[in-house]
Amino acid sequence: xxxxxxxxxxxxxxxxxxxxxxxxxxxxxxxxxxxxxxxxxxxxxxxxxxxxxxxxxxxxxxxxxxxxxxxxxxxxxxxxxxxxxxxxxxxxxxxxxxxxxxxxxxxxxxxxxxxxxxxxxxxxxxxxxxxxxxxxxxxxxxxxxxxxxxxxxxxxxxxxxxxxxxxxxxxxxxxxxxxxxxxxxxxxxxxxxxxxxxxxxxxxxxxxxxxxxxxxxxxxxxxxxxxxxxxxxxxxxxxxxxxxxxxxxxxxxxxxxxxxxxxxxxxxxxxxxxxxxxxxxxxxxxxxxxxxxxxxxxxxxxxxxxxxxxxxxxxxxxxxxxxxxxxxxxxxxxxxxxxxxxxxxxxxxxxxxxxxxxxxxxxxxxxxxxxxxxxxxxxxxxxxxxxxxxxxxxxxxxxxxxxxxxxxxxxxxxxxxxxxxxxxxxxxxxxxxxxxxxxxxxxxxxxxxxxxxxxxxxxxxxxxxxxxxxxxxxxxxxxxxxxxxxxxxxxxxxxxxxxxxxxxxxxxxxxxxxxxxxxxxxxxxxxxxxxxxxxxxxxxxxxxxxxxxxxxxxxxxxxxxxxxxxxxxxxxxxxxxx
Ligand SMILES: [Zn+2]
Numbered sequence: 202x203x204x205x206x207x208x209x210x211x212x213x214x215x216x217x218x219x220x221x222x223x224x225x226x227x228x229x230x231x232x233x234x235x236x237x238x239x240x241x242x243x244x245x246x247x248x249x250x251x252x253x254x255x256x257x258x259x260x261x262x263x264x265x266x267x268x269x270x271x272x273x274x275x276x277x278x279x280x281x282x283x284x285x286x287x288x289x290x291x292x293x294x295x296x297x298x299x300x301x302x303x304x305x306x307x308x309x310x311x312x313x314x315x316x317x318x319x320x321x322x323x324x325x326x327x328x329x330x331x332x333x334x335x336x337x338x339x340x341x342x343x344x345x346x347x348x349x350x351x352x353x354x355x356x357x358x359x360x361x362x363x364x365x366x367x368x369x370x371x372x373x374x375x376x377x378x379x380x381x382x383x384x385x386x387x388x389x390x391x392x393x394x395x396x397x398x399x400x401x402x403x404x405x406x407x408x409x410x411x412x413x414x415x416x417x418x419x420x421x422x423x424x425x426x427x428x429x430x431x432x433x434x435x436x437x438x439x440x441x442x443x444x445x446x447x448x449x450x451x452x453x454x455x456x457x458x459x460x461x462x463x464x465x466x467x468x469x470x471x472x473x474x475x476x477x478x479x480x481x482x483x484x485x486x487x488x489x490x491x492x493x494x495x496x497x498x499x500x501x502x503x504x505x506x507x508x509x510x511x512x513x514x515x516x517x518x519x520x521x522x523x524x525x526x527x528x529x530x531x532x533x534x535x536x537x538x539x540x541x542x543x544x545x546x547x548x549x550x551x552x553x554x555x556x557x558x559x560x561x562x563x564x565x566x567x568x569x570x571x572x573x574x575x576x577x578x579x580x581x582x583x584x585x586x587x588x589x590x591x592x593x594x595x596x597x598x599x600x601x602x603x604x605x606x607x608x609x610x611x612x613x614x615x616x617x618x619x620x621x622x623x624x625x626x627x628x629x630x631x632x633x634x635x636x637x638x639x640x641x642x643x644x645x646x647x648x649x650x651x652x653x654x655x656x657x658x659x660x661x662x663x664x665x666x667x668x669x670x671x672x673x674x675x676x677x678x679x680x681x682x683x684x685x686x687x688x689x690x691x692x693x694x695x696x697x698x699x700x701x702x703x704x705x706x707x708x709x710x711x712x713x714x715x716x717x718x719x720x721x722x723x724x725x726x727x728x729x730x731x732x733x734x735x736x737x738x739x740x741x742x743x744x745x746x747x748x749x750x751x752x753x754x755x756x757x758x759x760x761x762x763x764x765x766x767x768x769x770x771x772x773x774x775x776x777x778x779x
Contacts, residue, residue, distance in 0.1 A: 202246060202273055203365055206438060208239035210278055211265070216293040217284040219303035220310075233260040238269070242741045249273050289316045298351060300343035308333065322348050350685070357395035358440055359681050361711030361748060366420065366438050367399055373418055374403070374444075379410040382452060386459035391518045392751040394681060394714050400459045401444040408446045415444050451483045454501040457508075458482035464523035472527070473511045485510040519754040524722065536757045541750050543760040545768065546575040547743060549620060549643060549674060549706065549734035554599050555580035556588035558739040561599075561615075562606045567740035569613050574769050577618035577641045578603060582630035584622040585647055591619070593635050600638075614769055616640035616776075620674060625649045627663025629670075636669035641776050643706070645674035650687045657689035665697045671776050672732055673698055675708040675715040683712070691720060699727045702778055704764055707733045707756075709749025710742075721756035730775070731756075732764050 215231035218224075237260045238245060248255060255266035272278045288310075295306040295318065309315040312333060313324055321344065324330050331341040367385060374383055380403055384390070387400040405411040412432050416424045426433040430446040447455050458466065458481065466480075473480045477488055484501025500506035505515040513530045517538055520526040529535050551557030552564055559567075561578055568576040580599065581590035591599060600617055607615050618641040622630035629636065629644060636642055644664045652660060665673055676694065677686035698705055705724050708715045713736070716724065721731060733749035735742050753763060760766040764775050 202276070202437070204238050204241055204245055205362060205365060207245055207269060207272060208235045210272060210281060211235035211238060211268075213290070213293050214268075214278070214281050214284065216296050216303065217281070217288050217290070220288050220292055220296065220307050221284065222307070230260070230262065230265065234265045237261060242739070245269060246273050291317045294318055295321060298344060299347040300340050301347070305336075308335070318348060318351065357397055357682070358438075359711055360389070360392060360394055360396060360751075361745075362438075363389060363396045363399065363440065366436055366440050367442075370418060370420070370436075370442065371401075374401070374411070374415065377405075377411055377414045379405045379407040379414075381405060384456060386456055387461060390460050391462065391521055392755060394717065394752065398441040398443060401442060402452065402455055402459060403444060403446050404449050404452055405446050411444070411446060449502060450498070451501045453503040453505070454480070454484040454507055455482045457504045460518050460521065462522050465521040465526070468523055468527050469511065469513075472513075476511060478511060480507065480511070517754065519751065520757065522755070524757075537759050538754045539750060539758050539760050539763055539766060540754075541747055543763070543766040544573075544733065544746055544750065546573045546577075546765045546772070547571075547735055547737065547746065548577040548616070548618065548641060548672065548732050548765050549579050549708070550576065550737040550743070551580050551588075551620075552578060554578075554595070554602075555585070555590050556738060561602055562609075563740055564737070564743075565606060565610055565613060565615065567737075567743045569610070571743060571746075573613060575614040575616060575772065577616035579618035579620045579641070579643050581647075582619055582621045584624060584630040590622070590630075593632055596631070596635060618643060620645055622647055623660060623664040625652065625660065627660040629664060629667055633669065636667075639669075640773075641671050642669050643672040643674040644670050645676075646678055646687065650678050650684070652687075654688045654690070657687055658693055661689060661694050662697050665694060665703050666701055668701075670701075670703055672704045672706055674706040674734070675713050675736070676705055677715050677717075677720070679715055679717075680712050681714060692723070695720075695724055695727050695729060698724075699729050704730045704732050704775070707731050707749050707753055708736050709733055709745050709747075709752075710736045711745060711748045714748065714752050718752050718755040721753065721758065725756065725758065725762055730764050731758060731762055734765070 211231050212235040215228050215235065218228045218231065237258055241258065249270055255261050255269055256263060268278055268280055292306045292310055295301050296303050309321060313329060315321050315324055325341050325345050330336050330344060331338045367389065371383065374380055382404040384402055385399060386402055389396045389399055403411060408430060412427060415432055416427055416434060420436045421434045422437045423435050425435060432444045433441065435441050470480050473485065479486050484498045485507055486496035487499050488496050500510040508515050514535065516526050516530055516535065547568060550564055552559060552561045581588045583590045583592040596619065603615050603617055617639050619631060619639055620643045623644050623646050624630055664670060677691065679686040705716055707721060724731060733746065733753055735745045737743045764772055767775065
C-alpha cells in the first residue's frame, strides 16, 4: 500500500468523524496525518518494515501510528470499520462536493435519507434540497454544478499518481524472463495531465507466463478478464490496467494505434487511405489488386515504420493531439522539443526561511546534484503569514545567508528571488525598493480565488504591469482534481504579460501543472517566454521538473522558449530587461 492510499484512508476517517460530530481535535489529527503521509517521500511501508518509529513523523501520534501499522499489515483499519457501522461510507464522497461539507451531508442524510451522490442529484433536481432549512435554491444550484464537475473528473488519475502505480508494475513485468518488449501506450504515454486506464503492450516468448505474472502481481485487486493475449485487471488503487500480448510484426502498429489520440489517428488513417493504404492496430496494409484479395502488409514492426509508410517522420507522442502536428511533420516543421537535459536551473523554490523544509544550502546541494548552473531562492512574502512569509527586514537577513552560502559554493549561481503575493487589490506584498534589489521577482495569487471575474482580472493585470515583475507564477491557481482555475480573463493577462515582457510559469508540481498545455500553446503564439519551475519545498521536490518538461513538450515548447534552459548570461539579460 502506497503513501497516497494510506493518506486517503486517513482522510476517510477524518470525514466520517466529522459527519459523526466527533471531537474537533481528533478530526484535525487525522486530517493533518493524511497530509503528512501524502507528502512524505519515503514509503511508509518501508518504514514499518524497517521498524522505524512512525511517531517521529510530524503530526503522527501513537494512535494514528498504530492505525497505519494495522493498515499496512492487515490491509484494513478497525477504526474505519467501527465508524462505518454508524455512518454510511458513501457519505464521505458527499462531503467533498462544493457546497456540502460534513454538517450538510449529515443533514441531507438525517432529513432526506440521502447516502449517495446519485440520490443527492435526484433530490436536488426535484427541488427537495432547496426546501431544506439552511440550503435554499442557490446552494441547490451549486450542488448540482458540483456533481457535474465531480462526474467529469472521477475515474481520472493525476499523472504523478498513475506513475506511482505504473512504474513498479513495469519493473515487475520487465523482470519476467518471458517478456521481450513492454511499453505503456495511451494517454499515459502522451503524458496527459490525468489518465484513465493504462494500456500495456508486450511481446513475449511465453505469453502464458506473462499473463500469470501479471494477474498474480500483489497490487492486483481483481482480474476482470484473462484471455490468452489480453488481460484486464484493476489495481488496489482503482486504476484499471489492460495488457495486450502482441506478435512482433504488429508491435509497432499496435503501439501507434493504442497511443492515440483518437483525433490524431483519424487524421493519420485518412492520409493513408488517400495513398491506397489502410492503418490498423495490426499494421499498414496496401490494398490487394482488384479488391477482395488480401492486401500486403507493408509496415507494423516498429512505430516509426508506420509513419514512414504514409510519408511522415516519427512524431513524439506528446504532440499527438491533432493540434497541427501532422501538418507540421509534412512540412518538416516539427519542433525540437525541450527535454529534461536542456534544463539549467530552477527558478522557484522555498527554504526554511518560509514554508520550505530544508535550508538554502541543502537546496543548493540538491541543485548542484542535478547539474544546474543556477537557481533562485524564492521564499514567500509576509501576506502568507501561515508560511512564515518574509517582510523586508527578514528578507535582508536572508540575503546575508544567501551571500554566505554563495561564498562557500562558487560552483552554482544563487539568484535572490521572492514569490511575492498579489494582494486582493493588485498591490504587491513587498516595498518597491526591496523589489528593485531582487534578481528575480515572481508574483502569484494565494488568496481570494473567488473574486468576481472582472476584479480578479484587474488584480492580476495590475501586478503584471508592475515594472519590477519578471514572472507570473502558477497563473490560474488550479489544483488538479481539487480546485478549479480562478475565474479571470487569461487571454487578457497573457497579452499584458507579452506587452510587459513578463514570463509565465509552468509550475511543474504535479498537483498544479499551471499553466496547462493548451494555455502554454496560446502563450507561445503570443510570443511569451515560459519558465518551468518545481516550486520545491524540499530537495526531493526538485525531481518534479520532469512533470513540467512533459507538459512543455505537449505545448510544443523548445529550449528557446523556456528561460531556465538559457545559459546564465542570457537568463540574466532576460531578467534585467524592461
Ligand atoms: Zn505559490
